[in-house]
Amino acid sequence: MYRSHSCGELNASHIGTSATLSGWVQKTRDKGFVVWVDIRDRYGITQLVFDEDRTATELLEKARNLGREFVIQAKGKVIERASKNNNILTGDIEVLVDELSILNKSRTPPFTIEDDTDGGEDLRMKYRYLDIRRKPVQNNLIFRSKVAIEVRKYLSDKGFIEVETPYLIKSTPEGARDFVVPSRMNEGQFYALPQSPQTFKQLLMVGGLDKYFQIVKCFRDEDLRADRQPEFTQIDCEMAFVEQEDILNAFEGLTKHLLKEIKGIDVDTFPRMTFDEAMAKYGNDKPDIRFGMEFGELNEVAQHKDFNVFNSAQLVVGIAVPGGNSYTRKEIDKLTDWVKRPQVGALGMVYCRCNEDGTFKSSVDKFYDQEDLAKWAAVTGAKSGDLICVLSGDTHKVRTQLSALRMELAERLGLRKSDEFAPLWVIDFPLLELDEETGHYHAMHHPFTSPKPGQLELLDSDPGAVRANAYDLVLNGNEIGGGSIRIHDKETQAIMFKHLGFTPEEAKAQFGFLMDAFQYGAPPHGGIAFGLDRLVAILGGQETIRDFIAFPKNNSGRDVMIDAPATIDEEQLKELNLKVDL
Incomplete structure (x- = not known):
């Protein structure tokens, strides 16, 4: 029997009983006269103890030589822990070991197997089987x-009724590109892996x-x-x-x-919500409705003056940013730069501050008076203390651009709460x-x-x-x-x-x-x-x-752990009647 209990199971009720644990060495602490070893499995961590008074010299030396991620089995008596650890389920006890077996040694792992690891994403993807040992991934x-x-x-x-359908099917021209699989027995013909x-x-x-x-x-x-x-x-x-x-x-x-x-x-x-309504209110067909900032279409209230940027646009549209009037001019300029990035593609942004005293101050005051700006606020639902952000241009493009800005602002304002579901x-x-x-x-x-x-x-x-x-x-x-x-x-x-x-x-x-x-x-x-x-x-x-996902691909579609996709042997290519010129 490799284990009588998991490493997250023992507690004060087990004091005085015997236990057998198996798992990985999380870390060791050697104080000379006493060695503590933390043993870990997916259920938790238990502290093992070896000391000069109660442990055979040979066993104590064996514990001293344990490395991180060694796979071990420990048998011993469950005793009360002198210095309790309230952060783990087994923190009231430890196991006084009288028998220790090394089931498998381990090289020093390339990153620490801890919740907050020092391994970068690429490294952890390459050694995904080690990354899976970490509690957040598990x-x-x-x-x-x-x-x-x-x-x-x-x-x-x-x-x-659950029914399994085939993985080797026929390629069709609709949708995304198919992954294709050559058929050895049907020369020149291919299966496709199903897109659905x-x-x-x-x-x-x-x-x-x-x-x-x-x-x-x-x-x-x-x-x-x-x-x-x-x-x-x-x-x-x-x-x-x-x-x-x-x-x-x-x-x-x-x-x-x-x-x-x-x-x-x-x-x-x-x-x-209809597709048309979603596009008009939020600029995309999968809107996040946990927060407001619905679009206000401003053509009727913004295309009657001499501001040609708006007059020549298919759509003038804005959103009210709650509390946005507190933004400095520098912060607003950074927002303008954000929407002008190639990923968003806007040519610029007009803004209007909604002051606490009911007045308005915009970046286009030369063309619009207080009455005009009050109409902008009414259409966008802006209140005192808010900031109105306005984009203009081709209808489809400007909706997409404003949607991106809406989501970015919601992220910055903490409106996309992960514990809320809409x-x-x-x-x-x-x-x-x-x-x-x-x-x-x-x-x-x-x-x-x-x-x-x-x-x-x-x-x-x-x-x-x-x-x-x-x-x-x-x-x-x-x-x-x-x-x-x-x-x-x-x-x-x-x-x-x-x-x-x-x-x-x-x-x-x-x-x-x-x-x-x-x-x-x-x-x-x-x-x-x-x-x-x-x-x-x-x-x-x-x-x-x-x-x-247990074994995901990276952003290039590669599995860096098994190094796939990869070339295949020339004999295999011949069997499949394929020729690859590199």
Whole structure:
């Protein structure tokens, strides 16, 4: 028996009993006549004691030679600790060791295995198996496991069936780039790793499994960000014989359950906002509604004077920064420089101070009087003591720029509190999105999303006006889930493919199996997919998903621990009928 107890289990009630512990050496302290060794496992730390009066000389010397991260087993008697440590669960006791075994020695690790480590991110990624020994990383992975277990429990209790779908599928031209896998037995042909199980879950609905879910790996060969990985995990769900309202109600229930069970928080309201409203009020389709600073469109009250910057703009829009009138001119200039960075791209910023005495002072006083500025305050909801920040330009660009400024200011003002949760449904997305470079439309979600009832005919006359039967679930300014009611008949799906630029032959080659399935009695169906990595990170009070993934890739999509991707042997390339010229 390697251990009778974990290293976080023993307490005062065990005094006088024998215990066997196994774990890693956290640190040793040698006072000459006594040696203390902290032994650690994922449950906690226990202090071992060896002293000249009660420990054999050979055993005491063995303890002195223990190095950090040695794997050891210690047997002994649980005794009361003279100097108690209230910071750990085992702080009332220590183990007087009478038998010590070294199970494995360790090289000195490249960074300290402690909560506040001295290892940089790159180093810890290279030695991720050591990083996982640290309590913060372990806690994140345990937290992720808890969320996944609660998801399975909830959906299973609601009658959902977990079904595994294939990882080796067919490449499709929609969405992000596929990772492709050459087939040795089918020369010149390739599998793709799935970006989602979309078509398979629709086929399961055709197959009569009316409630499906899967916690599944998905793959996208695209540029990376802090909240993106080339492989990621979805909570993938589909239901038959449902309308949008059924889906929203079902997955509000799941989200409420997770917030209650994981965070102990009751959330009753899930407000709904159309895509157009979200863009007009917040400048993006995943707004953080934990705080205000809603956009105020100022065209009517700002384009009547001789200020050509505003007069020539498609949109003049501003936000009221609470308490912002306290900013110095230097601080406001820094804000202006911030929005002019290439990452944001604004040409400049106009500001207006809302003084405590009810007067206003703006950077464009030459063009606007007090009455004008009072109207700016009314439109943006600014109060005395606030600062109004105004941007202008092309509608789409300026909304994006002001949205970035809004989020930056909220971060600086401490308005994005990680222990507050504000879910939001965003609905009525455009069905199609225009690619300005090519002039062609592509599906905003995917080509299987149905248009809102009664809007199919608009595809021919005004495709940009067609709204999708689609919905995103937003939590704290992050999209955590998205889905739609699907097209379930061949004729409508054929029309959709045509408007996406597929010829009938191309549609049949790519999606003939799905079109054929629709001819055998496909039920109305819809679903949603949650990003598990992102959901776990937000519930854990963070927005970077990498900290909640056991073995993540870096920003270049590399696994620096196993050095992947890597070249493969020339013989393997020959077997796969591939030739690589480097």
